[in-house]
Amino acid sequence: MTAPLAIRATADFLPERLAELAELPELAELPEDRRQACRDLGIDRIRADPRYDAVELAASAARTVLAETGASPGALLVIGSRAPERLMSSEATRLQALLGLTDALTFSVGGLGCVSITPALLVARGLLAADPGLGDVLVVHGSKPPTPRRYRHPVTVSGDGGQAVLLSRTGPVRVLDIAQATNGAYWNLYTVDFRDRAQADWSEECADLRRYSFTLAMEGRTRLRELYHELLARNGMTAADVTCHVSQNLSAGALRFTEDALGIRLAAACASNLASYGHLGPNDVLLNLYTAIANGELPEGSRAVVFNASPVAAWSLLLVEHGGTEPETHYL
């Protein structure tokens, strides 16, 4: 029996300033093969705005969702940024202060890179199940790359964006099931060495590109297939019952990899958001899901499976339903 969890509303804050991929300054310092790999990602431009740090991106999205819903969430879950502005201080309580959520139970979740939205949803579901007095949980994240260089070879280009997700027991998008798996063997495949280095020299480095492109990729194929089959089976579904598949914004190649590995077609929203925004970390999948809904790719009453993966290594799937006519069936 899965406790009820639903998304009441989401808001994404995408700052105004654009950076065209072709004009990224770091392209000039890349060797030709890496420069070409970057150009081939399927990303045209990103939002890159130095006026906002990660917390401010998250706060901007949160203010929108709070204003639109009038909600006063009893819990604030902050998906921590990859490179906080300060050590020792708390991004979570800074956001609490910025949002004026004085009475909200406030803490950080994460540790799984782009998959960190999943532990946030798991915690929200647990809190809502454990505390009947809790009405809404607000999950927020500000996505900003951890280094001045936005290209992570050969994976993606990261943009700036904030997201806020208001969760409750009921809402127009129900999270019917959540699956997650991790393999700690890859915990340091990608790292940023920062101690004793000027920030200008920080760079996301892969310890072993062959391990990334082959071993981890092929394990990801197996893990996602297994999780997909398990998720569908335990919900009495087959792939034919899934109207829409959604994934994250890494690259056109990654989208095709997911499609080929699983024998599915991803929502068109994925490729369009990839081209327009690049990678927004844990914010990708719900941005894409809501774009798919807005585009009519997930009509009311139909279900989507949302795929997420991170090189840390973590994989997760969400089974969600847009609207629906038999709410009692979702809370079993």
Place this chain on the structure above:
Amino acid sequence: MQTEVPAEDVRAQLLEFVTSLVSTELGPDEDYFAQGLISSLVALELVTFVEHRFGLTVDVADLDLDNFRTVNRLTGFVLAKTAG
């Protein structure tokens, strides 16, 4: 059911496929991973080909790069997986 295929046939099929996959002439002991020719998409095509052509399943436990880095190593892997 697995069908036993002679080693030379396996090697020849793999060499033809890998050469086509990476668009480069390769010797059976050339490490195409070391040459930077394998992206995750190409790896997926390679593993999918091996599974379908030789009727085997590549499990997570099989994902040692040493099983895949050259045509000769891949031939040995296929023969071991299909033996018996």
